[in-house]
Amino acid sequence: MRSFIMRVLINGLALWVASWILPGMDITTSATTNAVTKAGFAQGSDVLGLILAYLFIGLIFGVVNAFVRPLVSFLSLPITILTLGLFTIVINAAMLYLTAWVSSYTPVHLIIDSFFWTAILAAIIISVISVVASKISGANRR
Structure with missing residues (x-):
């Protein structure tokens, strides 16, 4: 349970x-549309709503990675081997795009402008940060 919460x-x-970092990726909700004041700072309760929105999208992303990604990775194993593992970046981008699609049916929306560039760059950034944060926090220890 602790490792799931850490993830x-x-x-x-x-x-x-x-x-x-990426201007083409955004998370919006009705609670965060007016979150930023004219000075550019968020109000106290709006910051909490924004944090909860990111955690909610993180939860959806984790569920998609836990259930869909293994099947997609297995089915795309030949092309992953052929590209020496570089196709996993495309798989990660597809999982991010699937998360955006699933979140479109919730009050919190992950918006990605273009599949190719924004999703690919976001997948690389998310992968690097996830690896570093997992090593620092020890979330992958058993």
């Missing part, structure tokens, strides 16, 4: 960093 927190952090 959700790490996913939320990685999604936040990716949406901060």
Whole structure:
């Protein structure tokens, strides 16, 4: 249970960093549309809503990675071997895009402008941050 919560927190952090770096990726909800004041700072309760929105999208991303990604990785094993593992970046981008599609049916939406560039770059950023944060926090220890 502790490792699941750590994974959700790490996913939320990685999604936040990716949406901060990439202009084509954003997480929106009705609670965060007016979250930023004219000075550019968020109000106290709006910050909590924004944090919960990122954690919710991190939860969806974790569920998609836990259930869909193993099947897709297995089915695409020949092309992954042929490309010496580089196809996993495309798989990660597809899982991110699937998360955006699933989140479109919830009050919190992950918005990705274009599949190819934004999703690929976001997948790389999220993968790097997830690996580093997992090593620091020890979430993968058994």
